[in-house]
Amino acid sequence: MIDLPKVPGGFLTILADPPWRFSNRTGKIAPEHKRLGRYATMSLDEIKKLPVNETTAPNAHLYLWVPNALLKEGLEVMASWGFRYISNIVWAKRRKDGGPDGRGVGFYFRNVTELLLFGVKGHMRTLAPGRRQVNMIETRKREHSRKPDEQYKLIEDCSPGPYLELFARYPQPNWICWGNEASEDIIPQGKQHKGYDGGEILNIPLRPNEQLNPDSAMALGEYLRKQYEAGKSIQELAAENQYSICRVRTLLAKANTPLRHRGRKQINEKSNRK
Incomplete structure (x- = not known):
């Protein structure tokens, strides 16, 4: 049984970026491919069995990253953790000039977006700033699988703490972190390629x-x-x-x-x- 961090009364906000396992296991798609030096993945059942419901308050928010190809699985995970789907935030990956960054993967379409699903457990509205927040983040990509740092301020503006990040890779102030790469003395796996160092958008x-x-x-x-x-x-x-x-x-x-x-x-x- 996996133990997750706990706080008195339970966490009010959870952010999770699970190591999803794709059915297509080619080097370009599979995150765990040895040649790419990336992280180990988990099966859908393993992710669903995480005791998130036990570590959250009766009323709580969940922000769950899910690849476009695994939207159905993401909704299953959300439900198994005790949350109902409400909406989503779209991460639009941009080039320096503001255009869509077409270096993503995909067999049917070139993926230039990723979804952050938003769910609620019990009954809890977003904070006042959340009712003015648009459901889009537009930033440039960084190293493999790294999500935009802008997510933290957005979540803190829209949802109350205490905050727990599952599968964390880059610890943040105000957040309790859990995951194999959550410690500050661990360098997350994954190669950083040229042109994947973030930075400003010229718009x-x-x-x-x-x-x-x-x-x-x-x-x-x-x-x-x-x-x-x-x-x-x-x-x-x-x-x-x-x-x-x-x-x-x-x-x-x-x-x-x-x-x-x-x-x-x-x-x-x-x-x-x-």
């Missing part, structure tokens, strides 16, 4: 063939220029922003960016061998 939505107005083109060009002058290559800028190399060059030109000589490294290497 200049741009479709593949869309023409920018001059002001927007200049703003985006200046942003790319800073990254280029900091040492990033045009190829890296193109990959991170999901632009073509031609588009990156055009935007850099708009910002009057002096370009480094192409192939200078190779030319220097040939000179040194002579």
